[in-house]
Amino acid sequence: MQLIPAIDIIGGQCVRLTKGDYAQKTVYRDSPAEVATEFEALGFQRLHVVDLDGAKSKHIVNSAVLSEITSRTHLTVDFGGGIKTDADIEAAFAAGAAMVTVGSIAVQQPELFLRWLERYGAERLILGADVRNGKVSINGWKEDSSEDLLPFLKRYIDAGVRHVLCTEISKDGTLAGPATALYRSIMEAYPDIQLIASGGVSCIEDIRALNSAGIPAVVFGKAIYEGRINLHDLIAEFPLEPLNL
Numbered sequence: 001m002q003l004i005p006a007i008d009i010i011g012g013q014c015v016r017l018t019k020g021d022y023a024q025k026t027v028y029r030d031s032p033a034e035v036a037t038e039f040e041a042l043g044f045q046r047l048h049v050v051d052l053d054g055a056k057s058k059h060i061v062n063s064a065v066l067s068e069i070t071s072r073t074h075l076t077v078d079f080g081g082g083i084k085t086d087a088d089i090e091a092a093f094a095a096g097a098a099m100v101t102v103g104s105i106a107v108q109q110p111e112l113f114l115r116w117l118e119r120y121g122a123e124r125l126i127l128g129a130d131v132r133n134g135k136v137s138i139n140g141w142k143e144d145s146s147e148d149l150l151p152f153l154k155r156y157i158d159a160g161v162r163h164v165l166c167t168e169i170s171k172d173g174t175l176a177g178p179a180t181a182l183y184r185s186i187m188e189a190y191p192d193i194q195l196i197a198s199g200g201v202s203c204i205e206d207i208r209a210l211n212s213a214g215i216p217a218v219v220f221g222k223a224i225y226e227g228r229i230n231l232h233d234l235i236a237e238f239p240l241e242p243l244n245l
Helices: 032-042 052-057 063-072 086-094 104-108 110-120 149-158 180-189 204-212 231-237
Strands: 002-010 013-018 021-029 046-051 076-080 099-102 125-132 135-138 143-148 163-168 194-198 217-220
Touching (some): 002 032, 002 052, 002 194, 013 032, 032 063, 046 063, 063 076, 076 125, 086 099, 086 110, 099 110, 104 125, 104 143, 104 149, 110 125, 125 149, 135 149, 143 149, 149 163, 149 180, 163 180, 180 194
Parallel strands (some): 163 194
Antiparallel strands (some): 135 143
16 A cells, blocks of 8 residues: 655645635644655655645645755655646646646546646546545535536546545544545446545554555545654555555
């Protein structure tokens, strides 16, 4: 299983929200780049970065922070939040992102998403499928679409998508355990995708459960910042190896 630590950014700081609620914000560190260097020093090779200002504003805001992270580390960074236009996705790649996560556009402008998929390739584009009450959520989780998760995924997997990041919003930032059954159902339906589970991880046991369910990768953040997971113990149990990109 690929372990991917997360850094969420508001106002240039490393933060976490609860269930995507901007009113429930906790600031953990002033320098996301410093946090990223610490992850790299531990041996992590991947990093998930979310521009929460961008997600709310519907355009990239923290590209300079992304650039600082990618210039100070050799981490393979996937970046999401506010990628709505050609200029946004180009800015993310120019700032050093190896991959970008795109969700709302796949719901609202499927032709644009498919054009990006063709232009940048399936290895650089992650389909973001954030779910609340079975529906795919959009625009920084402020709105729920009419899209049911599995048919939504099928449409894009059939078009060539290989990487999917799925967050169960009701679990995100709660430290209440991940939606393992949901992720298992996705893998049963689409066993060949590289699924990245996100939301609710609170301890090493949660990661063991996801691993036992056959989930290829997991994103987690709050459990690190709250001291719920000892990273040295985690790495000893799950040696850090690069995802098969």
